[in-house]
Amino acid sequence: MNSSDNAPEGVRPRPVVDRLPKYAAGKAPAVIEGLTSYKLSSNENPLPPIPAVLQAIADQSDINRYPDPLSTKLRTALAEFLGIPADDVVTGAGSLGALNQILSTFAGQNHDGKADEVIYAWRSFEAYPICVGLSGAEGVQIPLLSDGRHDLEAMAAAVTVRTKVILLCTPNNPTGPVLTAEETERFIQSVPAGVVVVIDEAYQEFVRDQDAVDGIKLYRKYPNVVVLRTFSKAHGLAGLRVGYSVSGPDLTQHLRVAATPFAVSQIAERAAITSLENFDQVVARVQSLVDERDRVTAGLRELGWLVPQAQGNFVWLNLGENSAEFAALAGERALSVRAFGNEGVRVSIGEVEANTRFLELCASYTKAPQAS
Numbered sequence: 001m002n003s004s005d006n007a008p009e010g011v012r013p014r015p016v017v018d019r020l021p022k023y024a025a026g027k028a029p030a031v032i033e034g035l036t037s038y039k040l041s042s043n044e045n046p047l048p049p050i051p052a053v054l055q056a057i058a059d060q061s062d063i064n065r066y067p068d069p070l071s072t073k074l075r076t077a078l079a080e081f082l083g084i085p086a087d088d089v090v091t092g093a094g095s096l097g098a099l100n101q102i103l104s105t106f107a108g109q110n111h112d113g114k115a116d117e118v119i120y121a122w123r124s125f126e127a128y129p130i131c132v133g134l135s136g137a138e139g140v141q142i143p144l145l146s147d148g149r150h151d152l153e154a155m156a157a158a159v160t161v162r163t164k165v166i167l168l169c170t171p172n173n174p175t176g177p178v179l180t181a182e183e184t185e186r187f188i189q190s191v192p193a194g195v196v197v198v199i200d201e202a203y204q205e206f207v208r209d210q211d212a213v214d215g216i217k218l219y220r221k222y223p224n225v226v227v228l229r230t231f232s233k234a235h236g237l238a239g240l241r242v243g244y245s246v247s248g249p250d251l252t253q254h255l256r257v258a259a260t261p262f263a264v265s266q267i268a269e270r271a272a273i274t275s276l277e278n279f280d281q282v283v284a285r286v287q288s289l290v291d292e293r294d295r296v297t298a299g300l301r302e303l304g305w306l307v308p309q310a311q312g313n314f315v316w317l318n319l320g321e322n323s324a325e326f327a328a329l330a331g332e333r334a335l336s337v338r339a340f341g342n343e344g345v346r347v348s349i350g351e352v353e354a355n356t357r358f359l360e361l362c363a364s365y366t367k368a369p370q371a372s
C-alpha cells in the first residue's frame with residue numbers, strides 16, 4: 001500500500017515537507033533526428049573542466065579513505081586566491097551545501113514554537129524556498145522590481161524582530177541583474193547587525209558590470225555578511241559538488257558546528273584546487289561564455305525583445321503566459337530551456353550552435369517578452 005495522507009498510522013514527514021515546492025531540475029533536451037540536442041535548462045557550464053582538472057580527477061586514488069572534513073588544502077588555496085584568512089572559508093557540497101549550513105545555524109524553529117524569518121527576493125533561485133522551509137524558518141518573499149532586480153527597500157522594510165537571515169542573489173537567478181556595490185552596502189547598513197546577510201554570488205565570475213557588488217569586500221567590513229561562491233558554474237564542476245561560504249569568525253565559529261562531515265570529497269577538493277591553480281584558463285572559458293551571453297542579449301534586443309540585464313550565464317525572457325508554449329517550441333528544436341510557470345523562461349548560455357538556434361527561434365516567435 002502506498003503511504004497516503006489519510007493513513008492513521010505510519011511514517012509521516014514533518015508538516016513542512018508536504019508544503020515545500022518540489023525542486024524541478026532542468027530537463028534533458030529532446031532527441032530529434034538530424035539535430036544535436038542542447039541542454040540550456042540548468043545554468044551549467046557547457047564546457048568540460050580544463051584538462052589539468054580532468055587529469056587531477058583521474059589521478060586521485062585514495063578514495064578508500066575519508067576526505068579531510070575541513071577541506072584544509074582547498075581552504076588554504078582559496079585563502080591565497082581571495083586574499084583572506086583560511087579560517088574564514090567554510091566548504092560545502094556545492095554552495096547549496098554551504099547555504100544549508102548557514103540556514104541550519106542561524107534560522108529555524110524556536111522553543112516557543114515560533115519560526116524565525118528568512119527574507120529573500122522572489123522570483124529567485126528556486127532552491128531557496130526548499131532550503132528555508134526545511135530549516136524550519138518561515139520564508140518571506142519580496143517581489144522583484146519590474147526589471148528583475150531586487151527591491152531592497154521593500155526587503156529592508158520587511159525586517160522584523162524574527163528576521164534572522166536575508167538572502168541576496170547577485171546576479172539574480174533566473175532574471176539576471178546584479179546588485180550594485182552601493183545599494184548593497186546601504187542595505188546592509190540599514191538592517192540590524194544581528195541579521196545574517198547572505199550574498200549568493202554563484203555566477204560572480206561572469207559579472208562584467210563595473211558597479212556590481214563584490215561580496216568579499218563587504219564581508220571584510222561587516223561581520224554579519226556571508227558570501228556564497230561555487231565551483232559549479234565558472235569552473236564547470238557542478239557534478240562534483242563543491243562550493244563555499246566566506247565570513248568572519250563571528251559567523252564561522254557557529255557554522256563549523258553545523259557542518260556536514262565529509263561533505264566535500266577528496267576528488268572534488270583536488271579538482272577545485274587544480275582549477276584555481278589554472279585560473280587563467282578558467283577565465284578564458286568564462287570570457288567565451290560572456291561573449292556568447294552578450295551576443296545573445298544583443299541579438300534579442302535587436303529583435304526588439306525586452307531582456308533584463310544579464311550578468312550570469314543565462315538570459316531571462318519575461319514571456320508570461322506564453323512561457324510553456326515557448327519552451328515547447330524550443331523542445332521541438334532540441335533545446336531544453338526552463339519555463340517558470342506563467343512568469344517567464346530562463347535560457348542558459350550554451351554552445352555557440354545552441355545559442356544561435358535559440359536566437360533563430362526567437363526571430364520566428366512573434367509574442368516578444370514584456371516588462372514584468
Ligand SMILES: Cc1ncc(COP(=O)(O)O)c(C=O)c1O
Pocket residue numbers: 042043093094095096097125169173200202229230231232238241242243
Ligand atoms: C543563485 C544560485 N546559488 C546557488 C546555486 C547552487 O550551486 P551549487 O550548489 O552547485 O554550488 C545555484 C545553482 O544553480 C544558483 O543559481
